[in-house]
Amino acid sequence: MSEATDLNLVEAINQSLGQLLEDDPQALLLGEDIGANGGVFRATAGLQQRFGEERVIDTPLSEAGFVGAAIGMCLVGLHPVVEIQFDAFVYPAFQQLIAHAGRFRWRTRGAYGLPLVIRIPYGGGTRAPELHSDSPETLFSHMPGLRVVVPSDPLSAGEMLLAAAKYGDPVIFLEPKRMYRRGRQSVPAKFSDGDLDHAVLVRPGEDLTVVAYGAMIEVAKVAADQLQSEGVSTRILDLRCIYPLDRDSLLAAAEETGRVLIVHEAPRHCGLGAEVAALLQEEVADSLLAPTLRVTGMDMPFPLSQNEDDALPSVERVLAAAHTMLAY
């Protein structure tokens, strides 16, 4: 393996896409402004120059059209990786994803899957305009047939993207855009295939588990440091796989720490936290030393930038919830 480099998350995505195009002649990228422009976040910077206009393709402004076309491309042997420019821009393609992509293997009685990846920069904290900060993960994890994953750092982003592209069923690949340029990590010059099944233990702990993913891992880490200074040992579980959930890691966290706090940016109602809390009470209620609490986004449109810090889960809100649980 050649030399490791320090990359931020969006550079890791770029390296992973380049590696994919290099290794898989059937792989191609589709999206708006991903060619000469390199994508609005530069995730595809330089790739059209390297691989040409037939591998890195600028599409008309039509999410339903090009996501639907990507489904058709899969039927003739291609492996499309689609970039949705911003989270909320995926809504026009929602029908293609839930009424078609997620149902294709079922419609072929398990025989054929669609080797399709939908990359979606998602989440808030970037002071963006309306409909540029949504967290749509629950929508996709609620609808059958889609695998939904969220990396949290450069290495997991590069590795999980490569694995998603080789997976063979549609993968909704949510990229925490707030983390795109938030620090660097040493990654190998060639990524290995990542893990699309398991949560990752970010930090061991015995008194409380914070379950989070994406940009919320950073919030959890700061909160855990503070709790440590108070003598509370906090485990952080980076969920990474939204669907299917890593059931064993969640049950183990509940059984071993007795308290599970869930943090996500998406609205609370029917959010992933509800699913995790339901799973824990169904399976390991006796192990819980405190009710499972949720620190989440609000049940309202993601606010304009002046109020976004009020809506996003903060270190303070995580600490408050942790203290409530510890005092139960």
Add this chain to the structure above:
Amino acid sequence: MGTEPKIAGAPPSSSPGPPLGAPGAELLEGARTVLGLAEPEMQAALQAWPRDLCLDLFTAMARLRAFDERAVILQRQGRIGTYPTFYGEEAVQAASVRALQSRDWLFPTYRQTAAVTLRGCPPLVPLLMWRGHPGGWHDVMKYRVAPLCVPVATNLPHAVGAAWGAKLRHEDLVALGYGGDGSTSAGDFHEACNLAAVVAAPVIFLITNNQWAISTPISKQTKVRRIADKAAAYGIPGIRVDAFDVFACYEAVREAAARGREGKGPTLIEAIGYRLGPHGTADEPSLYRDLELDRLWAPMEPLRRTQTAMVRAGVANDGELDLIRSDAAKDLRDIGDAIEAEPSVSIEDVAATVHRDTPWGLLPEGLREPSWNVPAEEEG
């Protein structure tokens, strides 16, 4: 079917021409037609066609008709569920399948339920679909026919992607996506046409304008009189053809496919017809349309219209064409018993077909009780 009405200004009832005077018939003016030509020209045109091809097209229509008639009977018998009949669309459907190569992809809607049988799929399979049996999903890759698409127009981007993808792979194939007049009001129709045009995808949009979307007439669907005119918005050709004319439809699809293969991009075909039957077996057209219209359009019924023309042109005789139709019907006589004999599939087995790796919640143990409530005899 039924008795032929006398229509003022219409050609003699034995003529295969369009129902002049019937509301909506003016849409056929200027549409490509062979059967609608004046008698001598029509006969000369058919005589110029290879007889084998004429018979093959007629046979394909007869098989579609036999399927449709059998399916309606099975629905009346309660052996299948609600069923979207395609009575009257046999010409455009048979022509579209036969005009393409077996390597070309088809993207049907629920209205083209039997198109896959013209690619060799046993009719049992689509009938199982309407019985709600998972065996109704045909082998998509084997026949190069996509699964039946229920939300109208959403299959059209798939057709674009298959055609465009094949082009990127330098494969010589075209794709055809089916739609109805109603589908052209949906966003995916627009996105598909636009995208296909921009990337010059070798795709054919075959829109059968039967003038009704369940109860909604074409006048409430669009202000454009000619759906083919919508092609201009995408910078692609729009062709208008008589949907009841298997020969004209065949030529139109062949021409569109040739354009695609030559790298000239997509074609929009508007096949103009009339929905001779209900939307489906659960539909009651008398609630929303004057049934006199159905009677006016009835002479266009494509099987008899085609047979009449072929016989008058001397291409075939009634005896052999009747035999083709009765053979097609005979092949399906016992299929009701066959679909009933199909063993049912457990929900566990169906659940196992959704994902490459079945998630724990869909495994038999995940479908069951919480893990702490496992029955005592199963414990260690």
